[in-house]
Amino acid sequence: MFTQIAGIVLLAMMFVIATALPINMGALALVGAFIIGLLSHLPAKDIFAGFPGDLFVTLVGITYLFAIAQNNGTVDWLVQKAVWLVRGRVVVMPWVMFFVAAVLTAVGAVSPAAVAIIAPIALRFADKYRISPLLMGLMVIHGAQGGGFSPISIYGGITNQIVERAGLPRNELALFLASFFFNLLVAFLIFLYFGRQRSSRDTHQDAEPEERVGDRKQEQQGLQLNFHRSLTLVGLIALGVGSLVFELNVGLLAISVAVVLVLLEPRAQKGAVDQISWSTILLITGVVTYIAVLQKIGAVDLAGNSVSHIGVPLLGALLLCYIGGIVSAFASSVAVLGATIPLAVPFLLQGQVHPVGVVAAIAISSTIVDVSPFSTNGALVVASAQGVDKDRFYRQMLIYSAVVVAVGPLLTWLVLIVPRWL
Numbered sequence: 001m002f003t004q005i006a007g008i009v010l011l012a013m014m015f016v017i018a019t020a021l022p023i024n025m026g027a028l029a030l031v032g033a034f035i036i037g038l039l040s041h042l043p044a045k046d047i048f049a050g051f052p053g054d055l056f057v058t059l060v061g062i063t064y065l066f067a068i069a070q071n072n073g074t075v076d077w078l079v080q081k082a083v084w085l086v087r088g089r090v091v092v093m094p095w096v097m098f099f100v101a102a103v104l105t106a107v108g109a110v111s112p113a114a115v116a117i118i119a120p121i122a123l124r125f126a127d128k129y130r131i132s133p134l135l136m137g138l139m140v141i142h143g144a145q146g147g148g149f150s151p152i153s154i155y156g157g158i159t160n161q162i163v164e165r166a167g168l169p170r171n172e173l174a175l176f177l178a179s180f181f182f183n184l185l186v187a188f189l190i191f192l193y194f195g196r197q198r199s200s201r202d203t204h205q206d207a208e209p210e211e212r213v214g215d216r217k218q219e220q221q222g223l224q225l226n227f228h229r230s231l232t233l234v235g236l237i238a239l240g241v242g243s244l245v246f247e248l249n250v251g252l253l254a255i256s257v258a259v260v261l262v263l264l265e266p267r268a269q270k271g272a273v274d275q276i277s278w279s280t281i282l283l284i285t286g287v288v289t290y291i292a293v294l295q296k297i298g299a300v301d302l303a304g305n306s307v308s309h310i311g312v313p314l315l316g317a318l319l320l321c322y323i324g325g326i327v328s329a330f331a332s333s334v335a336v337l338g339a340t341i342p343l344a345v346p347f348l349l350q351g352q353v354h355p356v357g358v359v360a361a362i363a364i365s366s367t368i369v370d371v372s373p374f375s376t377n378g379a380l381v382v383a384s385a386q387g388v389d390k391d392r393f394y395r396q397m398l399i400y401s402a403v404v405v406a407v408g409p410l411l412t413w414l415v416l417i418v419p420r421w422l
Helices: 002-020 025-039 044-048 053-071 074-085 090-106 111-128 133-146 154-165 172-194 200-204 210-221 227-244 250-264 278-296 299-308 313-328 333-348 355-371 376-384 390-421
Strands: none
Touching: 002 025, 002 278, 002 299, 025 044, 025 278, 044 278, 053 074, 053 111, 053 227, 053 250, 053 278, 053 376, 074 090, 074 111, 074 227, 090 111, 090 133, 090 172, 111 133, 111 227, 111 250, 111 376, 133 172, 133 355, 133 376, 133 390, 154 172, 154 333, 154 355, 172 355, 172 390, 227 250, 278 376, 278 390, 313 333, 313 355, 313 390, 333 355, 355 376, 355 390, 376 390
């Protein structure tokens, strides 16, 4: 019990220290994992078992590939074509990204795969056309989460299987629509708020001189596909088809495509490795490793089991929504769904709260927080941001995710659970 509580307290201390001092929180988290491991008599191999190797490879592979694509002008060409497709109405582009991401996950794509492909292009677009990068990144993530619970999606399939095994009534369409419209509402609110803001670059700098704007427009208008850009475009298409259709690991596939491009054109390698977001990768993988240690010593289970024995089902459902949201902000949403929904079974079987509403509320609470920079989706957005101070952008994402964690579960509880209980 002491070690479990100490682990949670130490996590809070890390946030305070990393906020007050210019220390990478990932480094702090790795030290924290070592300390808690010693207190819990965990061998080093058990601590390292929590290191998210798949997330590490995904972040390295995606940022490496898109650094190459940016250096040779492929991303700029894609952005130029995107402007042409929307007939120059740049303001609608965040919504295009939202719905494209939603469609991809709704038809079965893994959410991080969809975000990994769309986010770098969307954030490059935001940088070029002075759209708030925070707005663009959040629209991509909420779009991916909005489509994430369709009956043929990964999240939807897993959640429906868990419900069926527990012997609870299920409504696949209700789960999908609840998630979609909740994320659509959130996207609408952030579009209203952040859409009025200029990008952080413009907030701190004067507008570009008219000559520079003209030069940039002329460069964009003259940007054409050449041999190297065509090869890169084929590589990006292969990344999309391989990860979305054949369900290959997006990180391994991305780094494979990048290596092939470098072999075909060695000069494309220049500076690309330096553009990998190493500080972001250290931050995220360190914190995720620490959370894995907390899960291993039972700190998360302690909280979950305490909630499952609460005698007031309505309050228990609210607390489970919060547990799902808080833990999922640092860990795998799929794992959290698999662990949290079964905890609700004891009081759902009492019939005092509606199972469909509770399951939908827990599902949304556990996935809407994937905007957290410690989740795969949030980490991809932070790593893909262009033309911004990465530390400042990370803090903005962290503040937004904290608001979502604080408010999101409460809203799902009020909308999906309380009305059916009354």
